[in-house]
Amino acid sequence: MRHIFVLEEQTIGKIAAGEVVDRPASVVKELIENSIDAGCRHVVVELGDSGRDYIRVTDDGCGISSEDVELAFQKHATSKIRRIEDLLTLNTLGFRGEALPSIAAVSRLTVSTRHESEDFGTYLSIEGGEVRDKRRITRTVGTTVEVKSLFYNLPARLGMIKSRATELRHIMDEFTVYALIYPEIKFELFHDERLILGTSGNGKMLDAIVRTFGSSVAKELIELRERESDSDKGFDLYLYGFVSKPVASYSTRKYIFTYVNRRFIRSELMIRAIKRGYKSLLPKNVYPFAILSLQIEPSEINVNIHPKKREIRFLHPEGVFQFIATSVSTALRRADLIPEVIERGVGIRRWDSGSGREEGGKGKEEGAEAVGVQSSFTSGSGTGSGTGSESESELELESESGAEAGAEARQEIDILPAPLYQVLDSYIIGQSKSGDVIMIDQHAAAERINYEKLIARYGRRIEKQALLRPYVPELSPNQLVLLRESEQALRDMGFDIEPLGDGSYVIRAIPVVFHGIVRAEELMDTIQQLIEDRRRVEERIELLFATAACKASVKAGEKLSYESMRAIVEGLKHTKIPYTCPHGRPTVIRLTRKEIEKRFKRR
Numbered sequence: 114m115r116h117i118f119v120l121e122e123q124t125i126g127k128i129a130a131g132e133v134v135d136r137p138a139s140v141v142k143e144l145i146e147n148s149i150d151a152g153c154r155h156v157v158v159e160l161g162d163s164g165r166d167y168i169r170v171t172d173d174g175c176g177i178s179s180e181d182v183e184l185a186f187q188k189h190a191t192s193k194i195r196r197i198e199d200l201l202t203l204n205t206l207g208f209r210g211e212a213l214p215s216i217a218a219v220s221r222l223t224v225s226t227r228h229e230s231e232d233f234g235t236y237l238s239i240e241g242g243e244v245r246d247k248r249r250i251t252r253t254v255g256t257t258v259e260v261k262s263l264f265y266n267l268p269a270r271l272g273m274i275k276s277r278a279t280e281l282r283h284i285m286d287e288f289t290v291y292a293l294i295y296p297e298i299k300f301e302l303f304h305d306e307r308l309i310l311g312t313s314g315n316g317k318m319l320d321a322i323v324r325t326f327g328s329s330v331a332k333e334l335i336e337l338r339e340r341e342s343d344s345d346k347g348f349d350l351y352l353y354g355f356v357s358k359p360v361a362s363y364s365t366r367k368y369i370f371t372y373v374n375r376r377f378i379r380s381e382l383m384i385r386a387i388k389r390g391y392k393s394l395l396p397k398n399v400y401p402f403a404i405l406s407l408q409i410e411p412s413e414i415n416v417n418i419h420p421k422k423r424e425i426r427f428l429h430p431e432g433v434f435q436f437i438a439t440s441v442s443t444a445l446r447r448a449d450l451i452p453e454v455i456e457r458g459v460g461i462r463r464w465d466s467g468s469g470r471e472e473g474g475k476g477k478e479e480g481a482e483a484v485g486v487q488s489s490f491t492s493g494s495g496t497g498s499g500t501g502s503e504s505e506s507e508l509e510l511e512s513e514s515g516a517e518a519g520a521e522a523r524q525e526i527d528i529l530p531a532p533l534y535q536v537l538d539s540y541i542i543g544q545s546k547s548g549d550v551i552m553i554d555q556h557a558a559a560e561r562i563n564y565e566k567l568i569a570r571y572g573r574r575i576e577k578q579a580l581l582r583p584y585v586p587e588l589s590p591n592q593l594v595l596l597r598e599s600e601q602a603l604r605d606m607g608f609d610i611e612p613l614g615d616g617s618y619v620i621r622a623i624p625v626v627f628h629g630i631v632r633a634e635e636l637m638d639t640i641q642q643l644i645e646d647r648r649r650v651e652e653r654i655e656l657l658f659a660t661a662a663c664k665a666s667v668k669a670g671e672k673l674s675y676e677s678m679r680a681i682v683e684g685l686k687h688t689k690i691p692y693t694c695p696h697g698r699p700t701v702i703r704l705t706r707k708e709i710e711k712r713f714k715r716r
Contacts, residue, residue, distance in 0.1 A: 128230060133166075134215050134219060134263075136274060137160075137164025137168060138284045138286070139287075140168050140263065141158055141164070141168060141287050141288065142323070144158075144168070145158065145287070145288070145580045146212070147256075148172035150706065151175050151256065152173035152174050152296065152384065153172035153173050154171045154314065155172065156173045156300050157199065157301045158170050158284075158288060158299060158301070159303045160281070160305070161303045161305065163277045163280040163281040163284065163304070164281075164525065165274065166261070167260065168259070168260045168261075169260075170257070170258050171257040172255050172256055173254065173255040175254070176227045176229055176234075176254055176255055177224075177226040177256060178228040178230065179233070179235040179237075179657070180225060182235045182247070183247060187214060188211065189261070192701065214242065217241075218241065219241075219264050219265075219266060219267055220261065220262055220263045221238075221239075221240045221241075221261045221262045221265065222259065223237065224236070224237045224259075225238065225250060225252055225257045226256040227250075227252050227253065229254045229592065230633050231253065234249065234250045235247070237516075241266050279463065282705075285302065285310060288302050289310070290704035291377070292312045293321050294314065294370075294372050294375050294377065294404075295375070296314070297316040298312075298314055299312060299313060300389055303400055310324075311324065312324050318354065318355065318404070319355065322334070322355065323633045330361060333357050333358050333361035334355040334402070335355055335356055335444050335448045336355055337353060337356055337440060337441065337444040338353045339351070339444075340352075342653070349410065350407065350409055350436045351407070351408040351409075352405060352407050352440045354403070354404045354406050354442050355405075356401055356441055356444060356445070357402035358403070359391065359445075360444075360539045361402050361694065362395055362401050363399070366384060367608075368400070368401075368402040368403070370403065370404045371383040371387075371403075371407075372406035372407065373406075373425055374407070374414075375406060376480075378424065379424065382427065382434055383405070383407070383437060386435075386437035386441070387401065387550070388401075389434075390437065390439070390441025390442040390445065391441065393659075393688070393694070393695045393696065394441070394690065394693050394697065396696060396697035396698070403441075409433070412428075413427065414428065423424045430525050446643060458576075478612065511543060520616055524566060526551070526685060526691050526701055527547070527549075528551045528553075529545065530679055531679075533678045535674065535678060539669040540553065540555065541553040541558075541673070541678050541681060541682065547704070547706065549704065549705045549706050550705075550706075551701060551702075551703055552701065552702050552703075552704070553671075553681065553682065554694075554698070554701070555681055556667060557693070558684075558700045559666035559681055560663050560696070561683075561685060561691065562681065562684040562691065564694075565689060565690075566658055567626055567661060567662055575654060576607065577622040577623040578624070578627070579605050580621060580623065583621045584619070585613070585618070585619050585620065586620070586637040588617060588618065593616065593617075593618075595639075595641065596618055600612070603640065603643070604656075606657050607624030607657070608620060608622065608623060620636060626661040631661070635664075639660060641658065655695070658695070663696075
């Protein structure tokens with residue numbers, strides 16, 4: 114009896130479609146990509162009931178010839194490549210020839226198109242992958258694809274479509290991806306015949322950002338344009354876009370948009386490189402707002418990883434990582450990152466598809482005064498370096514960071530040496546040359562000063578200091594498990610630690626940076642802090658120095674003499690990164706003279 118059968122064409126088509134089309138947003142993505150590849154200047158996306166009723170995408174691109182219309186819906190039919198070698202010079206978003214046949218296989222689809230070389234248009238109707246009608250029509254140059262009854266022939270997939278608001282949000286996310294990176298194209302998104310999102314098509318990325326996320330975010334962005342041409346590496350790199358100042362940060366990666374050759378991709382390597390560029394300017398689990406596009410030779414990447422084309426592999430990931438980290442670090446170093454106290458919130462404005470309202474930071478228009486922080490723009494200069502290694506998925510990071518590397522030109526904090534005051538036994542208040550009020554967190558500032566002193570003294574070398582008496586800590590069951598899992602990591606950080614036969618541990622030496630700073634009874638708490646952080650060894654070494662700096666610094670709540678305050682102010686002025694402590698907390702904020710006078714009604 115036979116147990117193996119060749120599947121029917123319709124079944125094959127429906128299975129293949131599942132890799133490309135899994136919700137209405139997937140249809141929008143594929144149709145927008147086709148419009149862009151057709152050289153359009155205007156794309157209109159229209160939705161009925163969040164795509165459940167219909168999805169209609171219209172463009173003014175080159176159109177499809179009458180001879181090619183029907184062929185375009187056959188599997189693996191494409192105008193983008195002819196042979197596999199063409200992937201080495203690919204400059205289009207599409208190339209697999211799977212999108213249109215996949216959409217047509219699971220919907221009732223019509224296409225109306227006219228090629229720029231023809232005097233007439235063509236209408237085609239397809240249902241479940243089968244052509245129902247084809248005829249000549251009159252229309253302008255361009256293409257309109259309308260998709261109705263999505264997944265009508267796949268009840269199980271139809272049942273997996275989420276709520277109206279959820280599906281609309283996914284569509285808006287896909288729409289935004291292309292509107293940001295193609296600012297020269299005018300994008301419009303209509304939902305139930307109402308315009309909900311659009312860009313002007315004036316070619317300015319910042320304008321597209323404002324239209325999508327609001328002006329409050331745009332004010333916190335730093336433009337980035339960096340180029341690297343290295344004959345030794347054999348390829349050129351160009352990075353452009355925007356990154357946010359540390360004050361505009363979020364607990365999610367959602368607002369990091371990474372592109373390669375204007376193709377939106379999900380790249381762990383690029384995200385980690387961006388984060389590495391910020392270094393200690395951002396805490397561990399906090400992420401910036403970033404829109405960055407990398408231009409690279411097509412032969413340096415592999416885009417043929419997944420049918421959705423959102424994954425790529427770099428031929429030289431270490432070079433790409435280093436270039437991005439350095440570029441971000443340099444851009445940040447050129448900006449004034451001292452936050453200002455302002456009288457409004459900073460937030461991302463997005464459309465709430467459920468309530469029909471904008472969502473974001475609350476402000477004065479709601480009757481409540483929201484106090485946030487904002488960074489002012491000034492230009493400076495500086496250089497930096499970052500690094501990566503061979504594996505893109507498990508990139509090992511060297512401890513020397515682009516954001517921490519020695520800068521020949523560094524920005525000093527503008528604060529006069531006198532007068533200085535201490536308030537709440539925690540904050541130093543001073544004045545800038547321009548009359549602004551400068552507030553310094555004494556502990557965070559001292560941490561930054563001590564951290565950089567330790568780096569300068571030890572050069573990130575891990576040296577041991579033997580204890581006069583070996584220390585045997587009392588361990589809880591949880592601490593014992595943590596030590597067993599982290600023995601080698603602790604040795605790499607400079608601890609001489611050995612298990613004893615009775616299930617305990619003996620510590621015979623500690624990192625030299627802790628000598629005279631951490632007492633024996635504090636060792637276990639310090640060790641637990643280091644190993645619970647779950648970082649790579651190289652990053653734990655940085656945490657080691659940061660922890661030592663923290664232990665050696667004045668604390669919040671300590672009264673300071675005038676000389677102590679002045680020492681902190683002067684020390685902070687001479688650090689490489691004066692804006693944050695090693696853990697990413699801000700060291701200084703500014704209350705501008707203009708804001709003070711405004712509060713007292715003098716303006």
